[in-house]
Amino acid sequence: SPFPITHESRIISGFGRGSSELGIPTANIPITPDLNQLDTGIYYGWCKVIPHVQENDEKFIRKNGNEVIINHGRTLCKSELTILPMVMSIGWNPFYHNKEKAAEVHIIHKFDCDFYGASLKYNVLGYIRPELNYTTKQALIDDINLDISIAKQVLLEKEAYRQFKDKL
Numbered sequence: 001s002p003f004p005i006t007h008e009s010r011i012i013s014g015f016g017r018g019s020s021e022l023g024i025p026t027a028n029i030p031i032t033p034d035l036n037q038l039d040t041g042i043y044y045g046w047c048k049v050i051p052h053v054q055e056n057d058e059k060f061i062r063k064n065g066n067e068v069i070i071n072h073g074r075t076l077c078k079s080e081l082t083i084l085p086m087v088m089s090i091g092w093n094p095f096y097h098n099k100e101k102a103a104e105v106h107i108i109h110k111f112d113c114d115f116y117g118a119s120l121k122y123n124v125l126g127y128i129r130p131e132l133n134y135t136t137k138q139a140l141i142d143d144i145n146l147d148i149s150i151a152k153q154v155l156l157e158k159e160a161y162r163q164f165k166d167k168l
Ligand code: ADP
Pocket: 011, 012, 013, 014, 015, 016, 017, 018, 019, 020, 024, 025, 026, 027, 028, 105, 106, 107, 108, 109, 110, 111, 113, 114, 115, 116
């Protein structure tokens, strides 16, 4: 098994479709060689947002402790810098006919802001399903919600997976 795969990557911009069209934001990250070796499909694991700190932000961060995420080093917003469950899609997004393979992480948590420019530390622990095409957007959304509930169940309820949380 190639798992766990652990990395820290900068969050990049995608097509801006996750939030606006599906209501499910996905933080896009570069495909590393070991992600590229995986079959396309949906994976699960743990992740943590690491703020992109610039010099001017330092005072603010000290004042607010652990409760800030820096967005482009400019906009500041509060969130939890904790280790959270995630689902990751690796593939071509057949529903959208993408030309380039992408890795996208939906963090299973409701954030009150974007955090482009921050980094994401993650470990990939397992595989849920292959990448499928869908005839309707709603069918895609339903399947993503099923992925989310599977990931939560496995990560939170199985001790073997919960252990990897502490290692991130
Ligand atoms: P893009 O196509 O640029 O990836 P999305 O609509 O998929 O745009 O939104 C992704 C962005 O939303 C992330 O880069 C991140 O800054 C923000 N975001 C907010 N909440 C979440 C979340 N729960 N999981 C992933 N990204 C989130």
